[in-house]
Amino acid sequence: MLFNSWAFAVFFSVVLLLYLPRNKHWQNFILLAGSYFFYGWWDWRFLGLLILSTVVDFTVARQMPHSDGKPRRRLLMVSLITNLGILGFFKYFGFFVDSATALLETLGFGVSTPTLSIVLPVGISFYTFQTMAYTIDVYRGRVEPTSNLLQFAVYVSFFPQLVAGPIERAQRLLPQFDKARRATREQFSSGAVLILIGLVRKIAVADVAAPVVDEVFSDLGAAGGMAIAGATLLFALQIYADFAGYSDIARGTARMMGIDLMINFEHPYFARNIALFWRQWHISLSTWLRDYLYIPLGGNRNGLANTYRNLMLTMLLGGLWHGAAWTFVVWGGIHGLALSGHRWMSSLRGKSTTEPSGSVVEGIGAWSLTMVVVMLAWIFFRAPGLGESLNAISSMLTLEGGFDRGALSSFGLFAALTGITLFIDLPQRVKGSHTAIMKWPAAIRGVSYAGMILALVLAPSAPNNSFIYFQF
C-alpha cells in the first residue's frame, strides 16, 4: 500500500477514526493491527519475519539486565545474528554468491552455484536496523528494556515509518507509545500540511522526473553526454523528492496521531560541504551508521589514518546497505573518499568538518564542488552497472552527442521541478521550520494549498509510482 494511493487514504482514515478517541492500550492495539495489515498488503508471508525480529529482540532485551559479561554479549549476538541473518539471506545472498562465482571464474575455476530466486521483503533494511539499535542500546545500558510486548511490537512495525524510515531510536519513539496520545489541533493541522508537502514532492516532482530518468538510464549507451547530465540532475531531484516526500508523509501521518517522528532531510542540496550534506541527507541512517558503526570502529579517536579507514568502511557498508550491488558500494566509496578528503582539508585549515566556508565566493565554490561529487556519485547509484556508469561519465565529459532535443527537455524539466522544490524548501530553510507555510498570510496560504492540491491532481500519472527506497 503506497502513501500516494487512494487505498492508503481510506486505510489511514479508518485507522485514525478508530485510534483517536481511545486509551493507550487500544491505540497501540489499533496501531499494531493497522501496521501488520499495511505490511501484509504487500506480501503477508513476510509478516513472519517482522514478528520474528520483534519477538527475538524483545526477549533478548528483557534478559539483558539479568546478565553480565559474556552471557550478556551472547544475548546481543542472538539479536544481531537474527536480524543480520534475515537481512543477509533476503538481501545479500544472491549478491555474494554471484560475486564469489565471478571471482572464482576470473581465477580460472569453473563453479556451478545454486540459483535461488529470493524476493526482497519490503522495508527489511529499515526495521532490522531499528530493532537492532534497540538491543544494542539496551546492551550498552542506554535504554531500559520495555516489558510491554505490544508497545515494542508497535515500535518495530509502526506503519508510517515501517518500510522506508526514518529509522527511529527506542529512546525517542518507544516512550511515546507508553501514554495515550491526543493530537493537538496544531499537531493535526501541521501533520496534514506535511502530508500535502510530501505528496507534492512525490507526485508533482519525483514521479514527473522518473520517466525521463528511466528512459535515459535504461539505455545509457544510446544517450548523449548532455542527455545523461540532464537525467543525472533530474535523478538527483527525483531521489530527494521521492525520499524526502516519503519522510514528510510519514511524519505527517504520525503527527496526526500525536506521535513525533524525527526529521530525516534538512535540505541537503543546500549543503556547502560533504560533511554537512551527510548531516542533512537521510539523517536517521547517517546517525545510525555513526553511532553503531563508525564510533564502535574507533571513530576519530585513534589518529588520522584510522579515522579515514573508519570513514571509508562506514560509507562502503552504508552503500551496501542501499542494495546488493557493486554500484552502491562505489557510491558509498565516493562519499567515503569525499568525507576523508574534506576531513583532511579541514584539519589542514584547523577548522571543524561541519563549519561552512567563510566568504561568499568560497561558499559558492565549496557548494559547487560538493554538488559535483554528489552528482557523480548518483550516476553509480542509478546506473545498472559499473561499466555503464563509467561510460556515462565519459560521455558527459566529452559532451558526446551535443545539446540535442532530449537534453534540452531534460534541462527544461529540471528547471521547472527545481522551481517547485524551491517553493517548498526555501521558506522552510529561511524560517527553520518544515511547516513554515502555515505562518504565511491567509490569502497566500490559501492560494498555495489550492495550487499544491491542483498540482497533485494534474501531475501525469507515473507508470511506476512506488517509492525508490522501498527497494532497499
Add this chain to the structure above:
Amino acid sequence: MSNRKRLVFSGLAISLGLLLLVEVFVGRSDWIWTYQPRSNAGIVDVLENEVIAKAPNPEVIALGASRLRDGLSPRDLESLLGLNEGTVLNLALTGGRAFDSLLLYERNREKLSQARVAIVSVEVDDVIDGRAPSARVRRFADLDDRLAWSGHELSLLAGSLWRTYDARDQIRGLPSSIIRNDNEAPPIADDGRVVWQDEVAVGPVDLDLAPWEDRYVGADPGEGQMRYLDQLIELLQEDGLDIWVIHVPLRDSAADLFEENNAELMAHFQRVVASLDEVAGIDVPWRAGNVENLGPTGFYDYGHPSTEGAEILTKRYAQLIADD
C-alpha cells in the same frame, strides 16, 4: 474566535473556495470534456453532433472498439448493400469497450433504434477484470458503475464527488490542445470513419510485435465489461434490431503471440463470445488466416485494419448482413 484560529480558518477557506471555483467552472463543466474532440471523451460529442445528428435514419449501426472503427467503411457497406448514403453509421471508438457501446446507444437510442442491424465488436479487453477505466468512464459513469469498478480503481469513487479529479487528463491536455487548435476540424473522413491517425493504405508484411508482447500480461480473465454488453443486447433486442457480435480478426502473428503468452485468457474470451450465440449472430474468425484474402498487409499494426483490410472486412460484414 481568536486571531490564530481566524488565520488558520481563513487560509483553509480561501483554499477550499479556490478549489470549489475550479470544480464548478472546470471539473463540472462540459466544455472541459468537449474542447478536445480528438480525446477519448471528446470524440463522443463529435460522433453525436457530426455523425448521428446529421445522418438520415440509419439502417446499420456499428458499435465497438478502434479495430472496428478502422475496419468498417460505411460508404462501402452502403454501396455493397444498396443502401442510401449516410445510413450506415460507424460509431466504434478508440479504446471502445462494451461500456462505451452501451453509452452511445443509450444516449442516442431514439435515432439509432431506427436501424435494422447492429454490428457490435467485442475485444479480449472486454473480458478482463480490473483494466483502468477510460476517460469516457470518468466522464459518464454513474455511481453504480463506479461502485462496480471500485474494487480495481478506488479513485473512481473520489471522482464521483470531485469531478476535477476525473477531468485531470483533460485539464492537462488543454494547453496543448489550444496551441494546436485541434478542435477546428472534426476527425471524420469522407467514407464516414473516424480518423484517428493518417490512413495506412497497405500495412507492412512483417511487423515487430515487441510493443504488444505485454499487452495482456497479468490480465485477469473475468466478467470484465460483459454486463454492459448484455444490457446493450437486451436494448437492441427490445428495439427489434438484428444483432451481429463480431471480433475483428488479428494479424496472424499477433494471434500466435497472444495465444502463446495468454492462453487462458484467449480461451476464456472464445468461450464467453461463443455463449452469446443464442441472442445474436456471431462472427469471430479470430485471426486473419481464417478470412479469405486477408493477409498481413490488411493491418497497419497488430490488428487495426489498413484500408486494404477495411475493404475486405467490409465485404465480409456486408455478406453477413445480406445472408441474414
